[in-house]
Amino acid sequence: MGEAYSWGVADYKLDPSRSTLTLRTRSGGFFGALAHDLELTAPLLRGHAKLEGDRWDGEVVVEPTAIRVIGAIKKGQVDRSVLSANDVREIERRLVDHFGGAREVVVRGTGTVDRPEVRVTVSREGTARVKAKATDEGDARVVAVTGTVSMKALGLGEVKGPLGAFVIKDDVEVEGRATFVPA
Numbered sequence: 001m002g003e004a005y006s007w008g009v010a011d012y013k014l015d016p017s018r019s020t021l022t023l024r025t026r027s028g029g030f031f032g033a034l035a036h037d038l039e040l041t042a043p044l045l046r047g048h049a050k051l052e053g054d055r056w057d058g059e060v061v062v063e064p065t066a067i068r069v070i071g072a073i074k075k076g077q078v079d080r081s082v083l084s085a086n087d088v089r090e091i092e093r094r095l096v097d098h099f100g101g102a103r104e105v106v107v108r109g110t111g112t113v114d115r116p117e118v119r120v121t122v123s124r125e126g127t128a129r130v131k132a133k134a135t136d137e138g139d140a141r142v143v144a145v146t147g148t149v150s151m152k153a154l155g156l157g158e159v160k161g162p163l164g165a166f167v168i169k170d171d172v173e174v175e176g177r178a179t180f181v182p183a
Helices: 085-098
Strands: 010-014 020-025 037-041 046-052 055-062 068-074 077-079 105-112 116-121 125-137 140-150 171-182
Touching: 046 140, 046 171, 068 085, 105 125, 116 140, 125 171
Parallel strands: none
Antiparallel strands: 010 046, 010 171, 020 037, 020 171, 037 068, 046 055, 055 105, 068 077, 105 116, 116 125, 125 140, 140 171
């Protein structure tokens, strides 16, 4: 994935066409086995980063209305055939409702290569538990992130099925790749 982290002082902007965000939800509760674990994707719409030696800070923005269902996770693999088109539309509608009208989710990062801190803001700010790795790819600077974020910490309510038969577990798995180019 390129050379090790070696950035000087510079300003960068996000290249959305070379950036990705994947989210994975897990079901639980008494009838959790009847619900679907899901894989979702969302485009990183805009962002920026400032780098100075091994210190960095920046942010990227995601719109809840842009989150899309990829499929259900079955035996560790994404199965795109499990959900009907109506199921997908309903899940995506409920996702937007779950964000309570928030127009965007702001993900801010700061720190050093060895000690990154990533904070996510919806209705309130919460810290994501992630690992970040920065690499150079030509003139682009790529930050890859994996970890989890708590819906509760972000001020989002619990997601439940009808009559509370199942819940979506609070920690959402996050995997992202933000590609920054010189501003």
